[in-house]
Amino acid sequence: MRRAQLWHQYGILRIRDRSAGWLPPLVLLLGIVAVDYGTGTDFRIITWVVLVPGIAAALCGVWATAAFTGLVLVTYVTVEALFPNQFSAQFSDFTLIALGGMLATLACAVRVRGEERILRMRDVTETVRRTVLRPLPPGWGGLEHAEVYLAADTEARVGGDFYDIQPCPYGTRVLLGDVQGKGLGAVEAAAALLGTFREAGYHEADLATVGERLEVRILRHGRRVEELGRDDGDRFATAVLLEFPEGERGVVDVVNFGHEPPLVVGAGGVRSLPPGEGVPLGLGDLVPGAGAGGVAGRVCVQRVALAAGETLLLTTDGVTEARDAAGTFFPLEEVVGRAVAADARCVEPWRLVGVVSEGVERHSGGRLADDTTVFAVRVLR
Structure with missing residues (x-):
């Protein structure tokens, strides 16, 4: 109940009163893959998927951010496996993406905990207000x-x-x-x-x-x-x-x-x-x-x-x-x-x-x- 109230009050993007914070990072991920594939070896941006967990950390919950971290890793490995001649992936890139995803998930956990603390403070303030100004x-x-x-x-x-x-x-x-x-x-x-x-x-x-x-x-x-x-x-x-x-x-x-x-x-x-x-x-x-x-x-x-x-x-x-x-x-x-x-x-x-x-x-x-x-x-x- 508290988490639902938190998302209702602090949700940045909502569709039909439901959180749609997952939509921007998903669109970003698909866009990076499409642009990277369409530009060939001359303009390689598949490593930009490291940005996706960061966007998710700002808009989604902890589990959704972790899910996007896993998704970008799978996407990176899949792109490398499907197009071995087009992409020259490095293990350091994979490590960078994994580390960025973990840090984004940690940052999301800190953000959500802070929002929950704010919500509790607002509950206390509302109780005080209703006590003083009944x-x-x-x-x-x-x-x-x-x-x-x-x-x-x-x-x-x-x-x-x-x-x-x-x-x-x-x-x-x-x-x-x-x-x-x-x-x-x-x-x-x-x-x-x-x-x-x-x-x-x-x-x-x-x-x-x-x-x-x-x-x-x-x-x-x-x-x-x-x-x-x-x-x-x-x-x-x-x-x-x-x-x-x-x-x-x-x-x-x-x-x-x-x-x-x-x-x-x-x-x-x-x-x-x-x-x-x-x-x-x-x-x-x-x-x-x-x-x-x-x-x-x-x-x-x-x-x-x-x-x-x-x-x-x-x-x-x-x-x-x-x-x-x-x-x-x-x-x-x-x-x-x-x-x-x-x-x-x-x-x-x-x-x-x-x-x-x-x-x-x-x-x-x-x-x-x-x-x-x-x-x-x-x-x-």
Whole structure:
């Protein structure tokens, strides 16, 4: 099963979803024999069959490469036996071909082992990604949602952006944020914040208390990291915390921790939510009079009215800071406004996410400088 998955992911040449890596070396072998026979003694290239195992090593598996090694040896001996007067074969040529085939087979074994190691690493990365950014069921918490996450490191596939939806007895809560920096340290901080949100977001009745718990968590995480002797203990995170209160339609409560304000997208156009007065998570102790732990009295909850069918669009700075070749930032609100004006169906979360993610990739030419998350939610009718 793993080998089949390996060939499916890394197969260079495929025909009808089957590996056809054997085709180029076979064509090369037949071509060498045909040219060598057709040119006579004036242009002798039968020893070029030594190239065939090398091509097979790059495109085929170990056993196929070994089979091509045997085939070229048989071909070389057969050509010599069938045309003794035309060819002047030497034992040194035969030895060269045999040695080249063995080295090609060894190189193929090393290549396949490396690809299997890469596949295992991708499996681990995928598990981490699904743990940090867990899949969200359709209609989760009474919300229609869509999300796209694009890692700047395409091999890592996970970074410091995070999001989640948490239904609770008090409504449904949504969190989106971006941890400062990159690498495993950012992933670790994001996982810590999400773990706190999933617990506090369910149990705490007050949204401000959930925000305070997030602040305390990232401070605790930073202290632990510093005790481990690492130099990334001063990480902070921008975030937006939302609540759709139970039994109250047409409103959303918002806590903004220094993040880009969400956009409200509806048939009537696009507007931005108030930016709020919060500072990023992890920097609360810098606010004058914040109190112990840097959280007391600093979490401000704003209530915003929503019209029926309006969608909240949340993004990380990978969207707003995406640049084109001329250095121009991606005009998010303008792009969304044009899309909605051209097609009112673009207010649907999955369409809206597609418009933004495709627009960012097109604007940046596919060169993402930072992790990019596009997240859209609206209340199910």
